[in-house]
Amino acid sequence: MTTMAADAGAQDTTAHEADFDAAVAADERIEPRDWMPDAYRATLVRQIAQHAHSEIIGMQPEANWITRAPSLRRKAILMAKVQDEAGHGLYLYSAAETLGTGRDELLDKLHSGRQKYSSIFNYPTLTWADVGAIGWLVDGAAITNQVPLCRCSYGPYARAMVRICKEESFHQRQGYELLLALSRGTEAQHAMAQDAVDRWWWPSLMMFGPPDAESAHSAQSMAWKIKRHSNDELRQRFVDICVPQAASLGLTLPDPGLRWNEERGRHDFGAIDWTEFQEVLRGNGPCNDQRIGQRRRAHEEGAWVREAAAAYAAKHGKATA
Ligand SMILES: [Fe+2]
Ligand SMILES: [Fe+2]
DSSP states (O other), rough: OOOHHHHHHHHHHHHHHHHHHHHHHTTTBBBBTTTOOOHHHHHHHHHHHHHHHHHHHHHHHHHHHGGGGGSSHHHHHHHHHHHHHHHHHHHHHHHTTTOOOOHHHHHHHHHTTSOOOOOGGSSSOTTTTTHHHHIIIIHHHHHHGGGGGGGSBHHHHHHHHHHHHHHHHHHHHHHHHHHHHHHOHHHHHHHHHHHHHHHOOOOOOHHTSSSSGOSSSSSHHTTTSSSOOOOHHHHHHHHHHHHHHHHHHOOOSOOOOOOOTTTTEEEEEOOOOOOHHHHHIIIISTTHHHHHHHHHHHHHHHHHHHHHHHHHHHHHHHHOO
């Protein structure tokens, strides 16, 4: 490249960058064909991939209970929910594809441990009440995180989130309704619901990520309007939403430090055990190996489906050409 061409290229980038910054500042959407900084693209791919992986890995702990659901109604609801999560994974892998990264590459990174999924899915579902606790707390935390993403600066991600959030809110309500039925049931059922909430509460709070001061990507993501609120702000919102809901469920949240703070107009809550979070993140959670092993197996066993679909597409393509 000549010096003049290099200069022109640099000027182009500066002009593109100015357009991009102006669009973000004006709350306009960035679309796949628009110029975007490489780091913005990479951040989105990382975040959308992690989100997509969480959706499909998240199918496992709940699918574990489909065959043991206590009634046909509960089984139908749970099957619909688990199927929704597969759909969420598909929307999100498609959103990542608009950034130039294919699904094969992302799945390969998941299977080889180079990309992560939400740590929450490394906890086991020990009883039927866990299905309720996951719906109420895990899907509830996901909604709190994801509603602001409907206004994310990247168009395809924002639009995928609109539909996902609608479905997540059904998931949250089915979990609440399940727990309510158990809480109002026999003493043993009530105890089972309480035990599930005791086990899922703290991991749900960890879903919002590390405290703001230690969050590596937060500031830049907020400047790019990928992220709209900080981890701590979203976590606080979630706690404030859950406290009255727990009261109407007749269940307690396992935190002696939880109390209304009149001055702040919000709830104070106890310290989170971040060592546990880091351990699970490092792969030492109760189910890390099981989850990724199952995912790899499912991928290998599904090879014939992908081959058949590709062969059909090739044949169909020829027939219509
Ligand atoms: Fe989902
Ligand atoms: Fe969900």
